[in-house]
Amino acid sequence: MPTPPGTPPDVISRVVASQLSEREGWRVVVENRPGALQTVAMLDVLKQPADGLTIYPMSVPTAAVPALMPQLGIRPDDDFIPVVKLSTSYNVLVIPPDFSAKTMPEFVALLKARPGQFNFSSAGFGTPAHLAAELFKLEAGVQAVHVPYVQPQQRLADLLTGINHFDFLASVTAGDLIATGKLRGIAVTAPSRIVGLPNVPTVVEQGFPNLVVEDYVGFAVKSGTPDAVVGRLNEAVNRALRDPKVRETFEKLGATPAGGAQPDFRDFMRKQVGHWSRVVKEAGIKLPQ
Known part of the structure; x- marks a missing residue:
């Protein structure tokens, strides 16, 4: 294993x-x-x-x-x-709830307006969240700084307190945080909506089919x-x-x-x-x- x-x-x-x-x-x-x-x-x-x-x-x-x-x-x-x-399974692009962006295109516009000023977290180099974020940067044409973590608790804590600005969390992790309003889910990396997060649109719906x-x-x-x-x-x-x-x-x-x-x-x-x-x-x- x-x-x-x-x-x-x-x-x-x-x-x-x-x-x-x-x-x-x-x-x-x-x-x-x-x-x-x-x-x-x-x-x-x-x-x-x-x-x-x-x-x-x-x-x-x-x-x-x-x-x-x-x-x-x-x-x-x-x-x-x-x-x-x-x-x-699929991951979910999550951001702080106080961000003005409500959709993926709006979030991309926010990143483009302030290139290199946002951080994204992951469980480490080469992990699904890291690779998904790097693909997102390529497809959306945006810049952001990768912050890898060893401890999952610290990764979530820094995301929830706004030290980091976005993450591609596993759907099971993101579900409760989105439901309780601690994070905003703006896109699922799936070809169609998933059962656990029916109200979160997919990357395909928002014009990013290559981000599945x-x-x-x-x-x-x-x-x-x-x-x-x-x-x-x-x-x-x-x-x-x-x-x-x-x-x-x-x-x-x-x-x-x-x-x-x-x-x-x-x-x-x-x-x-x-x-x-x-x-x-x-x-x-x-x-x-």
Whole structure:
């Protein structure tokens, strides 16, 4: 597990791991190995035999690794076999409620009027919020300063007190803050409105179709794993995702069960790697040394 305990990818992976244990009779152990833009866990999996017994959970940062850390020579779409997507979710562009902007175009106009005077926060370099914000800057033609955080509580505190001016929060985190008026949600990075935030318009509705950013979790194994093993894992995960308890748990996290055929997730990850490599290059994102 390339993220810390309690993070959405961790919880989602554990829910599915529990189902695999219960339904298939497999003994599944979840080991958290966060760090270095998820590459600690990634490199650990690549040291293991290609037998399908060690699984790597992929998410948005996975696709950005080749561009952000080229010195490692990792290609997640080549070094791994993407087996199956577990979940899909989206982020929400949130701003302080005292801002004059009520819509995305109005917020873009505000940023353009004061270039470089606004900050945006994230959980760190290469995280979904960071990458979504960098894509937003490119698509909207605006400037803003990135402020990465290690502690999620401090990130939210500084957002709520106005130290930082916008963020692309996970929908489950943003929901209560928007409902209580602590933040204003002005756009969801989804192609259509989401169930948890029906009153927040999408980026597509507001004229930014290229800002659709899917946050996802999916299982992968080391390249060279036999097709039969990959197929068996894909089928088992698809069965697990159909369980009503899984759907209920995912919904509490603002996520929707995905599933599907192995080639579909493979093609999806290839497109993701290409997409985020372009964004990193065009935005000139450099990891701090």
